[in-house]
Amino acid sequence: MKIAVCIKRVPDTETRIKIGADGKSIDESGVKFVPNPFDEYAVEEALKLKEQTNGEVVAVCLGPDASQETLRTALAMGADRGILLKVESLPQDPLVVARALAAELEQGGYDLVLFGKLAVDDYDQAVGSMVGELLGLPSVSAVTRLEITDGHATAQREVEGGVEVVEFTLPAIVTAEKGLNEPRYPALRGIMLAKKKPLDIKDLELDEGGIEVLELTLPPDRKAGRIIGEGAAAVPALVDALRNEAKVL
Amino acid sequence: MSRSSLVPADFQARLPQDQLVRGDPLEAERIDVDVLFVGAGPAGLAGAIQLARLVKQDNEGGAGIGEITIGVLEKAGALGEHSLSGAVLNPRPFRELFPDVKDADFPFRTKVEKEAIYFLSANKYRRIPTPPTMRNHGNYVASIGEVVRWLGERAAEAGVDIFAGFPAGALRVEGERVVGVRTVAAGLERDGSPGSGYMPATDIAAKVTALAEGSRGLLAQSYLEWQGIASQNPQIYALGVKELWETKRPLDKVIHTMGWPLPRTAFGGSFMYPLEPNLVALGLVVGLDYRDANLDVHELTQRMKLHPLFRPYLEGGEMVEWGAKTIPEGGYHSIPQRRHGDGVVILGDSAGLVDVPSLKGIHYAMQSGIYAAQAIFAALKHDDTSSTRLSAYDELLNDSYLIHDLYRTRNMRLAFKSGFYSGSGKAGLMALTGGRFPGGRIDVEEDARAPRTTTECEEFTSDGELTFSKVDAVFKSGNVTRDTIPSHLIPNENVGAELARFYTHMCPAAVYEEVDGELRVNAPNCVDCKATDVVGPRWTPREGGSGPAYKRM
Numbered sequence: 115m116k117i118a119v120c121i122k123r124v125p126d127t128e129t130r131i132k133i134g135a136d137g138k139s140i141d142e143s144g145v146k147f148v149p150n151p152f153d154e155y156a157v158e159e160a161l162k163l164k165e166q167t168n169g170e171v172v173a174v175c176l177g178p179d180a181s182q183e184t185l186r187t188a189l190a191m192g193a194d195r196g197i198l199l200k201v202e203s204l205p206q207d208p209l210v211v212a213r214a215l216a217a218e219l220e221q222g223g224y225d226l227v228l229f230g231k232l233a234v235d236d237y238d239q240a241v242g243s244m245v246g247e248l249l250g251l252p253s254v255s256a257v258t259r260l261e262i263t264d265g266h267a268t269a270q271r272e273v274e275g276g277v278e279v280v281e282f283t284l285p286a287i288v289t290a291e292k293g294l295n296e297p298r299y300p301a302l303r304g305i306m307l308a309k310k311k312p313l314d315i316k317d318l319e320l321d322e323g324g325i326e327v328l329e330l331t332l333p334p335d336r337k338a339g340r341i342i343g344e345g346a347a348a349v350p351a352l353v354d355a356l357r358n359e360a361k362v363l
Numbered sequence: 364m365s366r367s368s369l370v371p372a373d374f375q376a377r378l379p380q381d382q383l384v385r386g387d388p389l390e391a392e393r394i395d396v397d398v399l400f401v402g403a404g405p406a407g408l409a410g411a412i413q414l415a416r417l418v419k420q421d422n423e424g425g426a427g428i429g430e431i432t433i434g435v436l437e438k439a440g441a442l443g444e445h446s447l448s449g450a451v452l453n454p455r456p457f458r459e460l461f462p463d464v465k466d467a468d469f470p471f472r473t474k475v476e477k478e479a480i481y482f483l484s485a486n487k488y489r490r491i492p493t494p495p496t497m498r499n500h501g502n503y504v505a506s507i508g509e510v511v512r513w514l515g516e517r518a519a520e521a522g523v524d525i526f527a528g529f530p531a532g533a534l535r536v537e538g539e540r541v542v543g544v545r546t547v548a549a550g551l552e553r554d555g556s557p558g559s560g561y562m563p564a565t566d567i568a569a570k571v572t573a574l575a576e577g578s579r580g581l582l583a584q585s586y587l588e589w590q591g592i593a594s595q596n597p598q599i600y601a602l603g604v605k606e607l608w609e610t611k612r613p614l615d616k617v618i619h620t621m622g623w624p625l626p627r628t629a630f631g632g633s634f635m636y637p638l639e640p641n642l643v644a645l646g647l648v649v650g651l652d653y654r655d656a657n658l659d660v661h662e663l664t665q666r667m668k669l670h671p672l673f674r675p676y677l678e679g680g681e682m683v684e685w686g687a688k689t690i691p692e693g694g695y696h697s698i699p700q701r702r703h704g705d706g707v708v709i710l711g712d713s714a715g716l717v718d719v720p721s722l723k724g725i726h727y728a729m730q731s732g733i734y735a736a737q738a739i740f741a742a743l744k745h746d747d748t749s750s751t752r753l754s755a756y757d758e759l760l761n762d763s764y765l766i767h768d769l770y771r772t773r774n775m776r777l778a779f780k781s782g783f784y785s786g787s788g789k790a791g792l793m794a795l796t797g798g799r800f801p802g803g804r805i806d807v808e809e810d811a812r813a814p815r816t817t818t819e820c821e822e823f824t825s826d827g828e829l830t831f832s833k834v835d836a837v838f839k840s841g842n843v844t845r846d847t848i849p850s851h852l853i854p855n856e857n858v859g860a861e862l863a864r865f866y867t868h869m870c871p872a873a874v875y876e877e878v879d880g881e882l883r884v885n886a887p888n889c890v891d892c893k894a895t896d897v898v899g900p901r902w903t904p905r906e907g908g909s910g911p912a913y914k915r916m
Contacts, residue, residue: 144914302394302526302565
């Protein structure tokens with residue numbers, strides 16, 4: 115089985131975000147970048163499938179040159195080779211990204227293309243499904259369990275209050291939800307081997323697409339808490355505050 | 364009034380040498396490299412870069428030694444995350460290592476244009492003349508984290524394998540020879556059993572292992588003890604607590620202070636450096652031979668910020684990072700008499716190469732890495748990595764400006780063992796006489812041997828704006844160590860209330876608490892400053908990526 119995993123370089127979720135001088139982008143100085151955590155579930159799932167079927171796992175990343183490091187992480191985990199679709203900066207429009215990825219994936223002859231269900235930097239949850247549409251393939255999102263036998267797949271999706279079970283045939287697009295697996299850490303040997311694995315860099319020039327960021331703002335500072343009182347006597351005041359001030363009751 | 368005094372050394376465990384120096388055969392699944400640097404700080408990375416360059420030049424000339432694998436192990440999850448320094452740095456080894464790079468292209472922040480030293484009393488400050496050793500003309504303010512990441516990129520470009528998130532936990536030896544290290548297992552549960560994400564320890568075999576673990580390096584200590592390598596004086600340490608602030612008011616000069624808030628029985632001082640006019644590093648450094656059992660470096664740092672010299676810069680600003688680290692301060696007489704052996708060399712802070720009078724160690728660390736690389740290269744070229752061949756490293760060091768400078772200032776820190784005021788007088792005379800006064804060598808004892816006496820102390824409450832509790836501070840260190848990790852600290856079994864309180868004050872990261880007269884250990888809080896290893900429970904490495912995640916310290 116030939117599997118592609120699409121991964122993205124994103125700021126570490128522990129990073130304290132600062133907005134850049136232009137007011138439209140984040141200030142990247144001092145920001146640590148990591149592979150998108152949901153994409154790590156996708157990589158792990160690809161590696162598990164490869165271990166069962168002896169296939170090939172190709173990691174694909176669209177991003178700036180520094181994304182080579184993101185791809186090396188996937189290679190160190192066990193992916194066989196990497197493809198970097200290199201751009202100066204990432205377009206905001208997920209459709210532009212999806213088109214570029216679809217053009218690359220179309221030629222690859224993949225049985226399965228895995229994505230994370232969303233990237234933690236933009237929360238679009240769009241690219242995976244868009245690629246499915248562009249390639250005319252079945253697309254199953256936010257999967258927490260995946261089983262594949264002879265080109266036939268069963269997936270579980272967590273939906274409000276229950277589990278949805280979906281059947282589909284390969285080739286297909288699957289996006290990974292937290293809980294699908296526990297991603298492995300790259301081992302020392304994996305890191306050494308990763309250096310020698312092929313990493314193909316293709317320069318792309320993409321238009322900005324139909325979305326323009328006008329302004330970025332940080333969420334307002336959370337107000338400090340207030341102790342209303344102690345014991346049962348304080349309950350009416352608390353209920354009043356929740357109802358009339360916080361308006362949550 | 365009779366006061367009890369306690370000697371921390373009486374309660375310290377010995378190094379677990381049976382676990383640290385392992386002579387059993389290497390496992391079959393081992394990884395082989397030619398040269399392994401343990402620690403991706405300035406010493407290890409400068410060494411790796413220089414070695415890669417010497418090998419490349421040799422191969423380009425034809426009849427070279429061929430491809431060499433150079434590995435660098437780092438316990439932090441990413442480069443720089445465990446690196447902390449002031450830092451005003453001397454650019455000399457950068458220029459030697461990168462002759463084609465302009466000063467403006469090094470990862471430095473601002474060139475030192477103005478500097479001042481103040482003597483503080485509780486509410487006042489008085490400017491005093493800058494001693495010659497502390498003049499910083501031509502030096503740069505920098506973040507060691509940024510320096511280390513930059514060096515890491517250069518090393519990777521040179522083909523060096525960097526393994527971040529892999530601490531070295533034991534020396535692998537055959538007879539007297541160091542043949543590599545064993546990493547630390549990851550994914551263990553609190554009881555030591557393998558949990559999810561378990562990754563076993565791995566043996567890494569190397570022809571030469573360069574120990575560049577930084578201050579109070581575990582394997583360096585272990586090697587020196589195993590081989591019985593002494594120094595004239597034991598190594599002594601200081602603990603520094605540092606914060607990074609985004610300020611409203613710009614700072615235009617490098618500031619050092621002496622005096623308050625330290626008691627007369629403690630040696631140390633503070634610093635405040637501008638990385639940018641409105642990005643300010645500040646901190647307090649205190650010798651761990653302090654005598655007051657209640658002395659608390661974190662708390663003194665908090666009090667210090669309320670002083671009229673500091674407060675105006677910080678008000679309305681935001682503390683963005685916090686960290687702590689020890690510094691080897693013994694100088695010349697505390698350097699191990701031999702820094703090499705069969706298959707091994709010891710670099711930088713791990714060898715005590717810090718210039719205390721000028722408050723600098725980064726350039727010494729890098730310089731020692733460069734010398735080590737030269738010696739290792741020559742050894743590989745002769746296919747002989749014995750102690751005799753690697754002694755070239757010590758010869759290079761001994762002939763260098765580094766040992767020469769350390770010799771001149773050999774007694775300056777030691778003079779302060781008898782207290783600050785008599786110490787400053789002696790240190791002044793030493794500077795004037797080029798180190799000849801008072802002559803001879805001042806004997807010192809290990810920090811843990813200094814008796815501690817409990818005095819009354821005022822309770823300090825942090826305000827959450829200018830001053831912070833230790834728990835808030837640990838959060839600002841970026842420490843997200845898993846709570847279920849096994850404890851990596853080795854306390855003595857009989858820790859009474861008094862000792863527990865001493866540990867509580869000593870540790871800047873709230874690892875220790877005295878609860879109902881007993882010691883409670885919050886091991887995940889540890890930021891690997893190593894103060895505990897110097898005067899408290901011994902420290903051992905945890906799974907990779909544990910501890911702080913400093914960004915610009």
